[in-house]
Amino acid sequence: MKEPMKARVYVSFKSTVLDPQGQTIHAALASLGHSSIAAVRQGKFFELTLTPGVDRAAATAEIEQIAQDVLANPVIEDYRVEIIED
């Protein structure tokens, strides 16, 4: 049987927005001796499994809308949508 279609939405702060969590991880890595790391930024991602039978074009449009309206805050965050056809 065909695997269901999946989509991933990656959300991260815009590069102009301060990322204190990333800075904390960077400081922790430096204190552990990982001196080859110059910067760390953290983000989140969402893996959405689509119901079977949804076509790719409709899914892409819907996921794009979900990313914009629900998953990301477009004022301070960027997002990227990736459709995975198994």
Add this chain to the structure above:
Amino acid sequence: MKEPMKARVYVSFKSTVLDPQGQTIHAALASLGHSSIAAVRQGKFFELTLTPGVDRAAATAEIEQIAQDVLANPVIEDYRVEIIED
């Protein structure tokens, strides 16, 4: 000038581990009328910028170790490392 090498580490719960945050997002999307989404799982990612002059093999080994020791909890989480050469 050459862009610095970057790496991304993607961390998500193992598929056997319950993801209440993903379930909550799924319920919220359903209540908003997005009925074509069957499941949602959330994860996080880290974008690490490497200091210039680090070679790729050394960087890969170091990032792998950082992912295993610091960024992920291997008991309940899976991770995936991706090296981006700009």
